[in-house]
Amino acid sequence: MFFQKDIETMPRRELEALQLERLRHLVDYCHKNVPFYRDRLDAAGVTAEKIKTLSDIQYIPMTTKADIRDNYPYGLFAVPMKKIVRIHASSGTTGKPTVVGYTKNDINTWSDCVARLSAAVGVTEDDVCQISFGYGLFTGALGLHYGLEKLGCAVIPVSSGNTEKQVMLLKDFGSTVLISTPSYAMYMSEVAKAQGVTPEEIKLRIGLFGSEGCTDELRDKIEKGFGLFSTDNYGMSELMGPGVSGECEYRCGLHFAEDHFIPEIIDPNTGEVLPEGESGELVITTLTKEGIPMLRYRTRDITKITKEVCKCGRTHARMDKVRGRSDDMLKIRGVNVFPSQIESVIASIEGVAPHYELILTRKNYTDYLEVKVEFTDERMVEDFTKLDALRNEVVDKLHTVLGIKAKVVLAPPMSLARYEGKAKRIIDKRNEEA
Ligand code: DLL
Numbered sequence: 001m002f003f004q005k006d007i008e009t010m011p012r013r014e015l016e017a018l019q020l021e022r023l024r025h026l027v028d029y030c031h032k033n034v035p036f037y038r039d040r041l042d043a044a045g046v047t048a049e050k051i052k053t054l055s056d057i058q059y060i061p062m063t064t065k066a067d068i069r070d071n072y073p074y075g076l077f078a079v080p081m082k083k084i085v086r087i088h089a090s091s092g093t094t095g096k097p098t099v100v101g102y103t104k105n106d107i108n109t110w111s112d113c114v115a116r117l118s119a120a121v122g123v124t125e126d127d128v129c130q131i132s133f134g135y136g137l138f139t140g141a142l143g144l145h146y147g148l149e150k151l152g153c154a155v156i157p158v159s160s161g162n163t164e165k166q167v168m169l170l171k172d173f174g175s176t177v178l179i180s181t182p183s184y185a186m187y188m189s190e191v192a193k194a195q196g197v198t199p200e201e202i203k204l205r206i207g208l209f210g211s212e213g214c215t216d217e218l219r220d221k222i223e224k225g226f227g228l229f230s231t232d233n234y235g236m237s238e239l240m241g242p243g244v245s246g247e248c249e250y251r252c253g254l255h256f257a258e259d260h261f262i263p264e265i266i267d268p269n270t271g272e273v274l275p276e277g278e279s280g281e282l283v284i285t286t287l288t289k290e291g292i293p294m295l296r297y298r299t300r301d302i303t304k305i306t307k308e309v310c311k312c313g314r315t316h317a318r319m320d321k322v323r324g325r326s327d328d329m330l331k332i333r334g335v336n337v338f339p340s341q342i343e344s345v346i347a348s349i350e351g352v353a354p355h356y357e358l359i360l361t362r363k364n365y366t367d368y369l370e371v372k373v374e375f376t377d378e379r380m381v382e383d384f385t386k387l388d389a390l391r392n393e394v395v396d397k398l399h400t401v402l403g404i405k406a407k408v409v410l411a412p413p414m415s416l417a418r419y420e421g422k423a424k425r426i427i428d429k430r431n432e433e434a
Helices: 012-033 035-044 054-059 065-070 104-119 139-151 163-172 182-194 216-226 339-347 378-382 384-402
Strands: 084-090 098-103 128-131 154-156 177-180 206-210 229-236 241-247 254-256 261-266 280-286 297-303 330-332 335-337 352-363 366-375 407-411 426-428
Touching (some): 012 054, 054 261, 065 098, 084 104, 084 139, 098 104, 104 139, 104 241, 128 139, 128 163, 139 154, 139 177, 139 241, 177 182, 182 206, 182 216, 182 352, 216 229, 229 254, 229 297, 339 352, 339 384, 366 384, 378 384, 384 407
Parallel strands (some): 128 154, 177 206, 352 426, 366 407
Antiparallel strands (some): 229 241, 241 254, 261 280, 330 335, 352 366
16 A cells, blocks of 8 residues: 555656755755755765766765764754754764754654555554554654554554553554564563463554564564564664665565655775665665755665565665664674574574574684573473584574574573563673683
8 A cells, every 4th residue: 555656656767857856956955054064065076066867976975973973963953943843863872872853844754754664564544553662762653653643543652661561552452553673572472472362362463663673584473473464664863763664565675765865875895886786885865854964874784775666566766674784794703694694593493582692702812602592492491402402403503504603502481681672682792802
């Protein structure tokens, strides 16, 4: 289903003409309203008039998270504060948060983008939507909230946490759509099972998941646990929040809202733009944002893009599921390892739960990877032979996929951390070598 069919199925040539017109306007807008961009554009000799084709975007300097931080809190805002109606921020792991502001038009555009990805998997005004993302500076909850309201759904703003109560509301309020991170959805389904809730008592039919990666194997487990169908949705606060791209019912890539964003893929090391279909770092230009426009923002997320028309009829480009962030790809003894590869292996093995911890250590200049996973059957504690066999199975399967041997530690059921938002599974102690 479509929310804005004319735009979502616009012929590629028209779409690109629209993008070009908006890009020229954006360059002008940034030059006039943001001193930081004015200096950068002047130094690079880029003006709106010089942008003749979409590929001229490559001459525009890129923007990074550090640029936003250096201009903390409002230095990159393009409008006076009286035009700003909302502020969000991403917490980040170190230092000051990155702060973003929205005008009324920005909130409207954002809601449209979220309504599109919700309609694309079949959410309608008849749905009851339980939002289990944390409300606050994080964009996930309020982003989905406004988009789903715009579609006409009944929105339940539960926020994250208090998982027993979440399950009670799922049952009692008859929620049909769950909005959360995939790791929280997994946890919720475990709690529902532990409480003896039967699938018949839960009416969930759709999961709008996102904000972190999720392998197909983990997705299958969540879907079976709740008896729902889910899509993967991508976004980041610097660009808007959720709504940048999302899957349709065919789940063959996440559709961008290309009337609002220009996506590019670059080589993260050289900054060179890569051809369609090649894997690299996603760079995004926001075409219509007024509050804090972004020129070629480096997301650090690794993916690839196709512009082929989708089976659903949408013409807007699609990206693959995010493979990982360029900064959380692990390099272990010279081998590149993405945590998602480990998740795929773990979630496909019978007898272990899809929760894990990756612990990296360094001894004598050599890196070691320890993978902690839970076995699911409590009775196994008494059967060392079975435990050993299971551990060996995990070691072997990881070895086949990663090409390196990891130490595998089997932990008792429900002993590893569960997450109500984005999961934090990597503990890197490599700089602590004695
Ligand atoms: O996570 C926005 C969002 C909220 C998207 C709800 C979808 C649903 P940030 O907190 O700024 O924004 O985090 C952005 O999270 O650069 C990715 O590394 C990661 N990320 C977001 N969505 C996905 C996804 C929101 N579907 C950062 N798959 C991004 C993989 C994702 N990673």
